[in-house]
Amino acid sequence: MVRAAEVDYFHTAIAALLDRPFGFFGHSLGSLIAYQLTRRLQDEGHPLPDWLGVSAYGAPRVETGADGRPHLMSDDGLRGWLRNVGGSTPQLLDNDAVWHTFAPVFRNDFKLLDTWTPPRDPEPLPVPLSVFGGHCDKLISEDRLLAWQAFTTHFRGLERYKGDHFYLMNHRQPLAAAITAAMRSAAA
Numbered sequence: 695m696v697r698a699a700e701v702d703y704f705h706t707a708i709a710a711l712l713d714r715p716f717g718f719f720g721h722s723l724g725s726l727i728a729y730q731l732t733r734r735l736q737d738e739g740h741p742l743p744d745w746l747g748v749s750a751y752g753a754p755r756v757e758t759g760a761d762g763r764p765h766l767m768s769d770d771g772l773r774g775w776l777r778n779v780g781g782s783t784p785q786l787l788d789n790d791a792v793w794h795t796f797a798p799v800f801r802n803d804f805k806l807l808d809t810w811t812p813p814r815d816p817e818p819l820p821v822p823l824s825v826f827g828g829h830c831d832k833l834i835s836e837d838r839l840l841a842w843q844a845f846t847t848h849f850r851g852l853e854r855y856k857g858d859h860f861y862l863m864n865h866r867q868p869l870a871a872a873i874t875a876a877m878r879s880a881a882a
Contacts (some may be wrong), residue, residue: 700806701730717745717877721862723803725751729845732819742821745880746846747873749826750859752838753845754813765805769797776800779832779859822848822880826869828861829854850876 704727708716712735720728725748732746764775773793776782786792823846827839836852843849853872855861862869 700727701734704731705734712741715744715877715881717743717747717873717880719747719749719873720751721749722751722859723807725749726754726807729754732821733813733816736819742819744822745850745877746819746821746823747826747876748823748842749862750828750831750834752834753841754816755838755841763804765801769793772797772800816845818845818847820847822846822850822876824850824872824876825852826862826872827852827854828857828859830857831859831861833859850879 718728718732720726728746729748732743735742764772767775773787777787786796823842825839825842827834827836836854839852839854855865855868857864
């Protein structure tokens, strides 16, 4: 469950910084962690981020559908799936020695995503929330990205960029500008 170690780690790391303006941005698994951390801050009565940005991750849903469970795939199946999704270099996927080093990391991350149980009917967060994604992302549809509207009282919209699940690798500057603008707008 994502609420455990990862959220605990970041919760502890930011505890001394909650007396100043802050925001969260997460990409893919990082989106889930940013969302869960925000929810935990709210549940415990701590200050909330001025803004939350989620990228390439669909809004939480109780029924996960048939998206697959990458952490349970065979090595060949997982390698093929990663090739299809994009973002992993051939050097990683084709070199057995490198693959065997990184495969457990991939499996652990995917296990977090595959086994996370979202809260049922959570109250929308009182935090401005922006969503980002790639136009050609094979993992997350536009509908799943737009579904974040139900998880906030201040939906700031969806920004999409040319590219796949890892669109941000080719759009660092425009994405940084969008995040900066969102933070400024939220603080105003």
